[in-house]
Amino acid sequence: MIGIDRSTGATVDDWPQFIQRATRALSTPLGTRQKRPLYGSKLPGLLARNMTDELLILAQSEAVATFYNPANGIGEFVPSVAIASRSQSGLLLRFEGTWTNRKMTFEVLL
Incomplete structure (x- = not known):
């Protein structure tokens, strides 16, 4: 699939x-x-709350659920690890998993 970069x-x-x-x-x-x-995720609704450890666990759960929602169209990535952590500007999500039979990792800052 070919797309256009949102920033450049x-x-x-x-x-x-x-x-x-x-x-x-x-x-x-x-x-x-x-x-x-x-389409979408429940993650943005969590960002207005205090970043407790419980919220980080909930964010990990919602992030993984986003990949299994067929309306999002991102089901070709099967996450094996999802780690949520606090950052200076919000929530940092780090994913590891399989994408088209390759082990891949990436991060998303929310």
Whole structure:
């Protein structure tokens, strides 16, 4: 699949394009798209709360659930590890898993 980078406008494909799609799905609140109400994640709703350890565990759970939502179109990545941690500007999610039979890792800052 070929796409356009949101920040530079350059053409992206393969792994960088998937990371962009996954980031968009993880950062879009569930139910906010008019024609695709099932698209998105519950993660943005968690960001307004205090970053307790319980919230980090809940964020990990919601992040993994986002990959298994067929409306998001990012099911080709099967996460094996999802780690949520605090950062200076919000929540940092680190994923490890299998994408098209390759072990891959990436991070998303929310």
